[in-house]
Amino acid sequence: MKIRKMLTGLALTVVAASSLAxxxxxGQPAPDFALKSSTGENLRLSEYRGDVVxxxxxxxxxxxxxxxxxxxxxxxxxxxxxGFNLLGVNIDDDSSRAMNMIHExxxxxxxxxxxxxxxxxxxxxxxxxxxxxxDREGNVRYVHQGYKPGYxxxxxxxxxxxxxx
Amino acid sequence: MxxxxxxxxxxxxxxxCGAASIAQESAPMDADAAMAEATTVAAAESESRDKFRxxxxxxxxxxKEVLDLxxxxxxxxxxxxxxxxxxxxxxxxxxxxxxFKLDSVSLKVDGKEVANYLYTDREVDxxxxxxxxxxxxxxxxxxxxxxxxxxxxQGPHTRDYxxxxxxxxxxxxxxxxxxxxxxxxxxxxxxxxxxxEWE
Numbered sequence: 409m410k411i412r413k414m415l416t417g418l419a420l421t422v423v424a425a426s427s428l429a430x431x432x433x434x435g436q437p438a439p440d441f442a443l444k445s446s447t448g449e450n451l452r453l454s455e456y457r458g459d460v461v462x463x464x465x466x467x468x469x470x471x472x473x474x475x476x477x478x479x480x481x482x483x484x485x486x487x488x489x490x491g492f493n494l495l496g497v498n499i500d501d502d503s504s505r506a507m508n509m510i511h512e513x514x515x516x517x518x519x520x521x522x523x524x525x526x527x528x529x530x531x532x533x534x535x536x537x538x539x540x541x542x543d544r545e546g547n548v549r550y551v552h553q554g555y556k557p558g559y560x561x562x563x564x565x566x567x568x569x570x571x572x573x
Numbered sequence: 574m575x576x577x578x579x580x581x582x583x584x585x586x587x588x589x590c591g592a593a594s595i596a597q598e599s600a601p602m603d604a605d606a607a608m609a610e611a612t613t614v615a616a617a618e619s620e621s622r623d624k625f626r627x628x629x630x631x632x633x634x635x636x637k638e639v640l641d642l643x644x645x646x647x648x649x650x651x652x653x654x655x656x657x658x659x660x661x662x663x664x665x666x667x668x669x670x671x672x673f674k675l676d677s678v679s680l681k682v683d684g685k686e687v688a689n690y691l692y693t694d695r696e697v698d699x700x701x702x703x704x705x706x707x708x709x710x711x712x713x714x715x716x717x718x719x720x721x722x723x724x725x726x727q728g729p730h731t732r733d734y735x736x737x738x739x740x741x742x743x744x745x746x747x748x749x750x751x752x753x754x755x756x757x758x759x760x761x762x763x764x765x766x767x768x769x770e771w772e
Binding site for chain 2 (some may be wrong): 442443452455
């Protein structure tokens with residue numbers, strides 16, 4: 409009986425994990441958007457066609473985001489010169505909080521403000537953080553919901569393989 | 574006996590000569606066969622090349638047909654979604670742009686926001702080079718409509734600038750094209766926003 413329960417639990421965990429890893433957007437062209445960035449510039453996703461792009465949806469109230477962002481920044485600094493771009497999309501209503509957090513964490517990647525939540529809706533963001541990886545052709549290749557220590561290794565592998573394509 | 578020997582010798586000679594002549598005849602026959610074979614191979618090769626060329630031509634024409642079909646479908650879809658009679662298209666253009674750096678344009682038709690477009694530096698550059706951007710396309714009933722266009726950006730001395738322009742649209746039968754043009758008013762050193770209709 410115990411074994412059956414354990415197996416059911418394991419099966420449920422596997423199903424949950426696979427549903428987290430997969431998304432309806434995977435394999436689809438990444439929806440285009442333009443948002444105002446932390447530097448005051450407007451940035452449009454389609455202008456990065458030809459580069460590998462990572463979009464990281466985050467909020468100031470999200471603990472794992474705070475953990476993840478410096479690691480993503482390392483990735484960005486390392487691979488920026490070989491065609492890797494990282495766009496952080498902040499979903500807070502008040503962008504000044506996000507600006508404070510960016511300064512506090514000292515991250516260098518461009519942060520965009522989605523106060524109207526239009527872009528988060530486009531990407532079906534229903535967890536925090538959500539990290540989307542887009543290939544050089546502009547197609548969504550990987551979607552990661554949430555963050556746990558060790559995910560950065562996965563990101564590294566995926567970014568490297570997309571850069572090699 | 575001698576006669577018999579002589580006859581035998583003559584017979585042998587005749588046989589040898591016959592064999593030699595047969596051998597001589599068979600040699601050109603082999604060469605002919607090889608030549609004929611080579612000709613057949615060359616013909617087969619050229620035939621296959623021709624077939625390949627024809628196939629390539631077929632593929633090209635098929636590709637063209639697919640592209641044509643795609644274009645027709647696109648036009649048909651557009652006609653269905655935006656019938657020519659109710660179609661209204663809004664375009665943005667910029668002239669000079671010394672006193673205004675465009676950031677975004679928001680359009681309201683009859684008090685309802687229908688478009689809100691953020692321009693990147695590249696897009697602004699394209700507008701300054703003479704590009705025209707179709708910012709929105711809509712279906713409107715015939716009659717009077719109010720269009721409000723709100724332009725935001727940086728004005729003279731890099732100050733934040735927000736200006737609105739309002740126009741009454743009289744929508745008749747047939748498509749309507751409206752151009753929202755940003756120009757410089759040199760005398761006042763200010764940008765100017767004009768809405769005009771394409772005839």
